[in-house]
Amino acid sequence: AQKVTQAQTEISVVEKEDVTLDCVYETRDTTYYLFWYKQPPSGELVFLIRRNSFDEQNEISGRYSWNFQKSTSSFNFTITASQVVDSAVYFCALSEASSGYALNFGKGTSLLVTP
Amino acid sequence: GAGVSQSPSNKVTEKGKDVELRCDPISGHTALYWYRQSLGQGLEFLIYFQGNSAPDKSGLPSDRFSAERTGGSVSTLTIQRTQQEDSAVYLCASSLDGTYLMNTEAFFGQGTRLTVV
Numbered sequence: 196a197q198k199v200t201q202a203q204t205e206i207s208v209v210e211k212e213d214v215t216l217d218c219v220y221e222t223r224d225t226t227y228y229l230f231w232y233k234q235p236p237s238g239e240l241v242f243l244i245r246r247n248s249f250d251e252q253n254e255i256s257g258r259y260s261w262n263f264q265k266s267t268s269s270f271n272f273t274i275t276a277s278q279v280v281d282s283a284v285y286f287c288a289l290s291e292a293s294s295g296y297a298l299n300f301g302k303g304t305s306l307l308v309t310p
Numbered sequence: 311g312a313g314v315s316q317s318p319s320n321k322v323t324e325k326g327k328d329v330e331l332r333c334d335p336i337s338g339h340t341a342l343y344w345y346r347q348s349l350g351q352g353l354e355f356l357i358y359f360q361g362n363s364a365p366d367k368s369g370l371p372s373d374r375f376s377a378e379r380t381g382g383s384v385s386t387l388t389i390q391r392t393q394q395e396d397s398a399v400y401l402c403a404s405s406l407d408g409t410y411l412m413n414t415e416a417f418f419g420q421g422t423r424l425t426v427v
Contacts, residue, residue: 230415230416238399238420238421239418239420240401240403240418242415242416242417245414245415286352286353294366295358295360295363295366296341296360297343297355297358297360297366298343298355298358298403298416299355300345300352300353300355301352302351302352303352303353
């Protein structure tokens with residue numbers, strides 16, 4: 196069963212628009228981690244954020260912000276004032292104790308930002 | 311090393327041949343992962359090594375796939391009797407520790423692009 200669901204396969208926005216990438220996860224564990232990674236056209240996977248299950252504080256880093264809500268099992272990612280350089284595939288991932296903390300990735304959301 | 315290193319970066323092989331893909335994780339990282347990414351697809355989990363524990367092989371797609379990690383460091387992914395559907399980018403990642411107390415982000419290598427002709 197898919198433990199991480201990224202329902203949006205592709206999103207296209209115009210530069211300067213805000214965009215939210217959804218991530219819904221499934222776990223029975225109380226101890227787990229959530230991650231977001233970016234994969235630009237060059238192919239390398241770049242780590243963006245890690246959040247543990249005991250910290251529901253939202254986080255902001257520049258134009259990026261993350262909203263973690265355990266009540267809805269969601270860990271959404273918002274890019275404010277998007278730029279062309281934000282074009283990439285974004286992956287959400289779950290790491291849980293019952294799986295030995297192996298990383299389980301969603302299928303990714305391809306974001307295209309056009310000028 | 312400074313990062314996760316994978317070799318070769320590209321490999322073209324004939325259908326039916328065996329291939330070996332190598333991953334050098336970041337020094338000191340105890341957790342090591344192999345993933346496969348087909349063209350335009352997501353990351354398919356293959357296998358996970360954590361310290362001296364038995365590896366999680368639940369993602370290996372068939373018995374033609376195997377992996378080992380010698381001395382808790384370098385890992386080799388072997389694909390026997392390659393098929394065209396094995397063509398993909400094979401990504402290796404390592405992290406400092408796969409346990410709760412020390413769980414950190416995984417760092418990825420550049421991948422090996424395997425093409426089976």
